[in-house]
Each structure stands twice: as C-alpha cells, then as structure tokens.
Amino acid sequence: MTEPLTQLERRVYHYLIDFLAEHTYQPSIREIAKKFRIKSTKTVSDLLHSLESKGFIQRDESRSRGVHIFGFAAAGRTQPVPVIAAATLSDASAPRRTERYITMDRRFLPSDDVMFMQAADDAMSGRGIMGHDYVMLSPSARAKDGDLVAARVGGRAVVRTLTHRGATIVLEASAPSVAPIEVGPGDDFAILGVVCGVFRALHEVEPEPEPRNHEEELEPAGV
Numbered sequence: 001m002t003e004p005l006t007q008l009e010r011r012v013y014h015y016l017i018d019f020l021a022e023h024t025y026q027p028s029i030r031e032i033a034k035k036f037r038i039k040s041t042k043t044v045s046d047l048l049h050s051l052e053s054k055g056f057i058q059r060d061e062s063r064s065r066g067v068h069i070f071g072f073a074a075a076g077r078t079q080p081v082p083v084i085a086a087a088t089l090s091d092a093s094a095p096r097r098t099e100r101y102i103t104m105d106r107r108f109l110p111s112d113d114v115m116f117m118q119a120a121d122d123a124m125s126g127r128g129i130m131g132h133d134y135v136m137l138s139p140s141a142r143a144k145d146g147d148l149v150a151a152r153v154g155g156r157a158v159v160r161t162l163t164h165r166g167a168t169i170v171l172e173a174s175a176p177s178v179a180p181i182e183v184g185p186g187d188d189f190a191i192l193g194v195v196c197g198v199f200r201a202l203h204e205v206e207p208e209p210e211p212r213n214h215e216e217e218l219e220p221a222g223v
Helices: 007-023 029-035 041-053
Strands: 057-059 067-069 078-084 098-105 115-118 134-138 148-153 156-165 168-172 181-183 189-199
Touching: 007 029, 007 041, 007 067, 029 041, 041 057, 115 189, 148 168, 156 189
Parallel strands: 078 115
Antiparallel strands: 057 067, 078 098, 115 134, 134 189, 148 156, 148 189, 156 168, 168 181
C-alpha cells in the first residue's frame, strides 16, 4: 500500500500534475520553491525525494526537470469536460456557463461534446443517481425510449427516464414518490443530452489553501 502524503506533499504532487498538463514539461525546483514560498531548494529536493520514496514519482537528478509522474496520461489521452451551471441549462435564453472542468480519460467519453451537470435531486436513486452527483451528458447522442436523459422542463433541468407515448413525452423517475412529468408538443421542453456516465465524490471536497511560507514546518531551526 502506498504511504499517504502529507498535506504539503499532496499539494506539490498536484502542482506537478497540473503544471505538466499545462506546459508539457515539469517545473524546476526553483519554480516549485517560488510557488509554495519555500526558501531552500534543498527543502524542495527533500519533498521530491519523499514523493519518490512513496511511489508517486520517479526522478532523474541529472536533469533539472527530471521528474516522471507514474500513471500520468499524455495530453492526447485526456480531455477536459466542462461542468455546466444547472441554472444556465434550465434557462433556454441564458448562455451556458462553465463552472469548471473535470479532466477525463478519453476512453470514457463517447463524444467530444460531452459535459457534466449536477443532479438536482434523488428522483433517479433507483438507477444509481443521487442528488449532487455529477452526471455526464452526450448532447449529440440520439435519445431512445428507456434512455436516461437530462431535460429542460419549464424552468428546471431534470434527469429522468425517457418514454414516448404517441405525441406525449413522459419523463419518469425511479423513486415511486416522484410523479412522472408529461410534456406535449407545445410545452417548454428540450433534451439536453443522454446520460453516459455518473461520478460521485464520497468525501468532502475542500478548496486548496493559499500558498504560505513552509520553511519553518519543513526544516528545524538552524538548517
């Protein structure tokens, strides 16, 4: 089992990943020191050595940027997927606003236009979707009866099972306490996309703290 990282080691590790994804090369020791307000390059070297000993990276100390991140996929294998604000999905007149991006392995993406939205409720708990789950949608996929879809109905965006009954479209929840939604040709309705994936975080996601001077916590006085 991999030894857990300290809070600072985790932040440096994530910085290495983000920097490599953006620049296609690794930051130098001095760039890492500047980012985290660390005065000593030896301290940064010790941090990298700890990441290596714990199995997260491999170093080539003969090179100034000689860090290899185990398991890191090249840019050609990943794709940033936008997380769209639900309020802009439920308003036909509002431009879609991207809140952030989630980078995904492209093998899990059925099309290039996929996006994430957060489920608003537990209406589809019987199909494994809970409120606040990140639901991946494919807007270009053709929705068929029985598909899970995200749809705009009036002023809200919902995730439901799609069924056609003549000229009427029925959006059914899996929770028995939630009534089906019926829409006709004249109703304010649009399919936003077919559900093609669900992501649920089982931990509290906290924002990363601002960089501060870590010298005192990393090195004893006099080093």
